[in-house]
Amino acid sequence: MITKDSRILLVDDLNLVRNMLRQALREMGFEKMDDASDGEIAIAKLNSAINEDKAFDLVFLDWNMPVKTGIEVVEFCRENEFFRNLPIIMVTAEAEKKNVLKALTLGANDYIVKPVSQDILDAKLKHLNEQLAKRKAG
Amino acid sequence: MYSKRLTRQLKKSFGDVAPRDEAFASFLSMIDEAYQQLDEKLESAQRNLTVSSEELTSANSKLYQLNQSFDAMINSLGQGFLLFGEDLTCLNVASKACENLLECDPAGRRIQDVLHISGDEGEDFTNWCKMMFDERIAFEDMAALGPARFAHSDLNRNVVLEYKPCRDRSGKITAIVMVATDKTAEFVARKEAAELAAHVKMITNILKNKNRFRQFIAEMRRMSAELGTIANGRKFSSQNLDEAKRLLHTMKGVAGAFGLLKVKMDCHEAETILTEARTPDIQLRVLRDWGEKIKSEFESLIESNRELIGDLGNGESKREIESSVLNGFLNSILSASTPQEIALAYRVQILSVPLRKLLFEFDSYISEMASHLGKRVSPLKFAGDDPRVLEEEVRPLVSAFPHILSNMVDHGIESEETRLARGKAAAGSIEVKFEQNPEHLKIIISDDGKGIDVPTLRMKLEASGEHRLASEGSDAEVMEQIFRPGISTAKNVSEFSGRGVGMDSVRSEIRKLGGNISVKSEPGKGTSFYIELPTLGLPSSARSAA
Numbered sequence: 162m163i164t165k166d167s168r169i170l171l172v173d174d175l176n177l178v179r180n181m182l183r184q185a186l187r188e189m190g191f192e193k194m195d196d197a198s199d200g201e202i203a204i205a206k207l208n209s210a211i212n213e214d215k216a217f218d219l220v221f222l223d224w225n226m227p228v229k230t231g232i233e234v235v236e237f238c239r240e241n242e243f244f245r246n247l248p249i250i251m252v253t254a255e256a257e258k259k260n261v262l263k264a265l266t267l268g269a270n271d272y273i274v275k276p277v278s279q280d281i282l283d284a285k286l287k288h289l290n291e292q293l294a295k296r297k298a299g
Numbered sequence: 300m301y302s303k304r305l306t307r308q309l310k311k312s313f314g315d316v317a318p319r320d321e322a323f324a325s326f327l328s329m330i331d332e333a334y335q336q337l338d339e340k341l342e343s344a345q346r347n348l349t350v351s352s353e354e355l356t357s358a359n360s361k362l363y364q365l366n367q368s369f370d371a372m373i374n375s376l377g378q379g380f381l382l383f384g385e386d387l388t389c390l391n392v393a394s395k396a397c398e399n400l401l402e403c404d405p406a407g408r409r410i411q412d413v414l415h416i417s418g419d420e421g422e423d424f425t426n427w428c429k430m431m432f433d434e435r436i437a438f439e440d441m442a443a444l445g446p447a448r449f450a451h452s453d454l455n456r457n458v459v460l461e462y463k464p465c466r467d468r469s470g471k472i473t474a475i476v477m478v479a480t481d482k483t484a485e486f487v488a489r490k491e492a493a494e495l496a497a498h499v500k501m502i503t504n505i506l507k508n509k510n511r512f513r514q515f516i517a518e519m520r521r522m523s524a525e526l527g528t529i530a531n532g533r534k535f536s537s538q539n540l541d542e543a544k545r546l547l548h549t550m551k552g553v554a555g556a557f558g559l560l561k562v563k564m565d566c567h568e569a570e571t572i573l574t575e576a577r578t579p580d581i582q583l584r585v586l587r588d589w590g591e592k593i594k595s596e597f598e599s600l601i602e603s604n605r606e607l608i609g610d611l612g613n614g615e616s617k618r619e620i621e622s623s624v625l626n627g628f629l630n631s632i633l634s635a636s637t638p639q640e641i642a643l644a645y646r647v648q649i650l651s652v653p654l655r656k657l658l659f660e661f662d663s664y665i666s667e668m669a670s671h672l673g674k675r676v677s678p679l680k681f682a683g684d685d686p687r688v689l690e691e692e693v694r695p696l697v698s699a700f701p702h703i704l705s706n707m708v709d710h711g712i713e714s715e716e717t718r719l720a721r722g723k724a725a726a727g728s729i730e731v732k733f734e735q736n737p738e739h740l741k742i743i744i745s746d747d748g749k750g751i752d753v754p755t756l757r758m759k760l761e762a763s764g765e766h767r768l769a770s771e772g773s774d775a776e777v778m779e780q781i782f783r784p785g786i787s788t789a790k791n792v793s794e795f796s797g798r799g800v801g802m803d804s805v806r807s808e809i810r811k812l813g814g815n816i817s818v819k820s821e822p823g824k825g826t827s828f829y830i831e832l833p834t835l836g837l838p839s840s841a842r843s844a845a
Contacts, residue, residue: 176770177758259423262444266426271436288437 162293163248163286167218168210171196172203172234173252174226178275182221182252185279200229204237211243219289220249222269224260232264239268246296248289252277370394379458379479382465383410385432387425390474400458400479401449410477414460415450431462432472438464449479457483497560502604504558504663511660515557516601518694522546523594530586535579541784543586544573545804550593552701552801556664559600565593624648651687657697658731665704665729675715675726676708682732686740695808696742696832702801703744703828704729711748711826721823723747738834745827751778751820778818782806 169191171179179196186194195210195217197203203220210216220238224231231251238244251264251272261272270292271285379397382390389405397405405413416424424446431441442462449458459482465474505512526546529539551566569589576582631644662679669676690697712718712727719725727748734741753774760780761769768776784803809816814832 175758175761177754177761258444262423262427265430265436265444266423272440284437292435 163219163290165190166193167191168193168195168215170194170203170206170210170217170220172198172200172220172226172231173223174198175223178223178252182277185277185282189279189282199226200231200234202228203234204229207238207244207247216243217247220247221252221273222249222264223252224257224264232260232267235264235267235269248293250285250289377481379477381405381410381413381477381479382474383428383477384474387411387428389413396481397479400451400481402452414446416446428475431464431475434472438472455483456481457486494560497558500667501558501560505604511657512557514690514694515553518553518698519550519562519597522550523590523597526550526586526590527594530583530590535583540573540579540582541803544570544784545807547573548801548804549698549702549808552705553698554597555705556661556701559597562593562597562600565589565596569593620649646689647687650689652690654686654688654693654733655681655731657688657690657693658700661701661704664701665708668705669708669712669727672709673714674708674712676712677724677726677728680728680730682730684733684735686733686735693812695811696814696830699805699808702805706801707744707746707748707826710752711746711750713749717749740832740834742830742832743827744830745825747825750822750824750826751781751818753777753820753822756780775819778820781818782816 169186171182171194173179173182173196176198179198183194183196195206197206203222207217207220220234222231222234235249235251238247238249249264249269251261251269252275253261253272254275258274261269265272270289273281273285377396379394379400381393381397381401383405384390387410389408389410391406393405397403401413403413410428411417411421411424414424427441427445430436431438431445434441445462446460449460451458459480461478461480463476463478464472465476467473526543529535529543529546532539547566547570551563551570554562554566569585569592572585572589573582576585628644628648631648632641635641635644659679659681665676665679707729708727712729713721713723715725718727724747727746729744729746732743732745734743756777757769757772760772760777765780768780781802782805806816809830809832812832814830816831817829818826819829820826
């Protein structure tokens with residue numbers, strides 16, 4: 162269940178995209194956010210958060226990044242016992258929709274098209290919570 | 300009557316046993332009554348059964364009719380409807396139009412085969428279908444990732460695909476409806492209507508201003524020739540490529556301003572293809588082919604409209620001069636003491652025109668463009684001095700002008716709705732202010748739109764590798780970058796602007812005059828372009844005096 166208390170990791174190689182997401186989420190009431198500029202840093206942060214007992218509850222993940230792409234991060238998470246169920250929302254440009262399908266097939270939970278708006282973020286998080294509740298019940 | 304049969308039976312078995320016994324008689328009549336009631340019930344039950352079977356028949360035929368009219372309805376819509384289930388096979392219900400639009404009868408076939416999806420894409424497609432059924436992601440969001448167009452064997456056909464869910468009572472998706480719509484006719488009709496309107500506009504524009512059109516022809520021929528020189532040159536560098544793109548962009552702008560839609564679209568197309576071409580070989584070939592195409596398109600347009608527009612094609616300037624101006628000139632000649640004075644009077648009084656007049660010709664261009672974009676713009680306003688110029692001398696300025704205006708209308712001026720919400724007048728306004736001094740002519744073009752989107756510009760810079768400028772550059776420094784090749788804040792490339800060539804070619808045209816251009820912008824308030832030109836052929840004292 163994602164609440165205002167949830168820890169969110171924002172992964173994108175563009176500082177500006179991270180800032181946009183951060184600002185939108187902050188205005189929605191989220192406080193606990195961290196970011197990463199590529200897939201490798203993201204994985205390192207996910208791991209160290211677990212060790213410090215501050216595991217992330219949600220990841221916003223860019224597709225096209227240096228070092229390790231978003232797809233590789235999704236693959237890593239789904240094969241790792243700690244992150245198998247970690248909710249991941251892909252952040253994509255309109256033209257990259259084809260790649261999104263790959264990420265979704267590999268187990269990403271949802272996707273969002275840039276530029277992001279609070280309305281869409283809100284709808285996505287609501288849907289995600291419904292799915293998480295269903296998974297818990299089932 | 301049952302009791303009589305019963306009495307007979309009793310007599311047969313027991314002989315005449317107290318037939319007149321009253322108690323027995325009343326017992327028999329009770330049996331009679333019970334039987335009668337049973338009979339009635341049976342009869343009424345049978346009657347009910349008959350009625351409901353009649354009703355059933357009539358309901359059946361109603362259902363049949365309904366089905367028939369439903370079929371007729373979806374078949375007459377001309378849209379292709381088909382249903383496919385979780386096994387990804389098409390159900391036995393599909394509209395007739397599928398045969399034409401999807402080129403098969405989908406019933407019983409795999410949806411993947413109907414859409415000609417194979418190879419690697421097949422797996423993606425199957426995954427996509429599965430995810431639509433399990434609804435882990437909202438149906439509409441998932442549907443948006445699917446094939447949006449059918450690969451019709453007729454490449455001119457434009458068949459658009461949409462998906463809708465079919466749910467059972469519990470809300471679970473049991474099948475997906477795919478709707479195929481032919482948008483070809485719509486597309487063609489819109490294109491034809493636009494062409495006709497453009498033709499009418501072109502003729503009106505030409506007739507309204509024959510003189511300007513003559514210069515336009517000369518200008519198009521000059522640029523077309525420059526393009527030819529680049530395309531056929533021995534050496535081809537990235538500067539040549541940039542120059543070619545600038546030329547095409549300027550040609551697109553001026554052709555658009557005169558309503559030469561076909562030429563404009565050709566230039567746009569050539570620009571697109573040139574941008575996508577990767578190797579110099581291909582770029583050169585594109586330039587040669589399209590340069591020729593644009594040239595012949597343009598010349599044949601001039602030729603086919605000769606009887607309407609007269610013999611304008613020779614590019615020579617003709618002017619109508621009021622008699623008062625001629626009288627004034629005659630007086631100047633009579634009072635002149637040197638031939639230089641006469642020459643000057645000729646240039647100032649006969650040859651020069653108000654710059655305002657030259658620039659106002661683009662007013663209809665911006666109002667038309669604004670309405671195309673669903674916006675409103677007031678007529679072009681002028682302020683400050685009223686400089687006179689020699690038309691031939693300021694051609695680069697005049698051809699750069701529509702680009703500045705279209706940038707303002709496209710990116711600066713907001714939609715009517717947004718403007719009202721921000722407390723601005725419904726129609727945007729663009730003002731051109733002139734400031735003259737002995738050395739310079741300053742032209743300040745301002746709009747009251749939303750200003751330059753600096754954050755987006757920073758993002759573009761970041762994306763193009765300009766990390767320092769993107770993160771540390773001042774707003775003013777970042778804004779100056781709109782004059783760089785390849786930078787645009789537009790989200791989409793439209794026929795008007797957005798490829799990031801526009802302001803670059805504007806600067807290049809202004810520099811041809813030895814001038815410069817800069818920009819200032821305030822978020823939410825508007826954008827101003829400052830053009831500074833050196834003194835041209837006319838001495839400044841004579842410019843506004845005439």
